Amino acid sequence: MRLLIFGASGATGRALVSAALAKGHMVTAFVRTPGKLAISHEHLSVLVGDVADRQAVEGAIAGHDAVLSCLGVGVPLRHDATVIAGIGFMIEAMQRSGPARLIYLSFLGVRDSRRQLGPLLGGIIVPLVLRHEVADHEAKEGLIAQSGIDWTIVRPPRLGNGPATGTFRHGDGIQARSLLPTLSRADVAAFMLDQVGDATYSRKAVALLP
Template sequence: MNLLIFGATGGTGRQLVTQALAQGHTVTAFVRQPAKLAISHANLRLAQGDVLDYAAVQQAMPGHEAVLSALGAPAPQKDALRSDGTRHILRAMTEAGVPRFICLTTLGMGDSKAALPALYKYVLVPLFLRHAFADSEIQEQYIRQSPVQWTIARPATLTDGPRTGQYQHGFPATAKGLRMKIARADVADFMLRQLHEATYLRQAASLSY
């Protein structure tokens, strides 16, 4: 497939690019700073731009069959990168007729809030992640209101471990015995699998080991 990937220079985004290319997809990586990606491949094209610049997103969109987003920002950052960037992506997809959108958010959104460990609920989110979580909530609202064929991936705490293919997905917030962490490589594995599956079409799936 011809894929457009946003957030390609982040940890999960880089895994999306690498795994998609290994699977034979043609990839356009939308990046602000191309040098940060440091991946070279015959089927990789770079589109330089800022996701907060709608004209740049609009220009990059035509000709793709699916879009994957791993947009993220450091916790202290107070802009609306996730929500505004996603709004731009969805608008451009609708205009260009690109049907499939697979987006990374985080465990703790919507009906998955109860799955968060107490440390996150009562310490980390209120003190350090409040803005990031609020922006992700708005991001998910935009996705749910969109006419595209969307899937949301909500991973637990991200790690840099290897891809295992052995993880839990779509579990209820009351599930027990989860490790509440997952490697970025396995998150990318899940997101790419959704290109060929309809299990989570217009649904959000929680991810963890």
């Protein structure tokens, strides 16, 4: 498949690009700073652009089978209206010309999923320390849920850099088993890729936990 990945130069984005290439997909990485990607492959194309540029986003989306977003925030712990706007531009382009499938990386702690994190993360860290990032994710999830396209929102906990284990849990009612649950970016990337051709969580938000 031809996959377009936004946020490809971030830590999770790079894991997703590598996993997609390993599975034989044709990958287009949309990045603002190409030097951060540090991946070369015959099936990888790199588009340099800014998600705040409506025309750049629309031009990138054409001709792909699915879109995956690992977009984070420009400055940690701060509100970032640019990325919210970028998600809106993606949706508008997909509504006009396709593709229909969007896989969006969010965070376990957004909306009703906060209760799944337990008292430390869900009751203290998320509402106090991560409130701006969570509010941004909620805004972006709202745009996606109302879009009418075929979306899946993936909500992992804290992310780590370990190898893929394939032993994590996914679903709606699962609960954290530790105070600071952590999942490897490699596992998250593998799950996001699986969702491209799997309708189990179509138009649903799904939690991931170790």
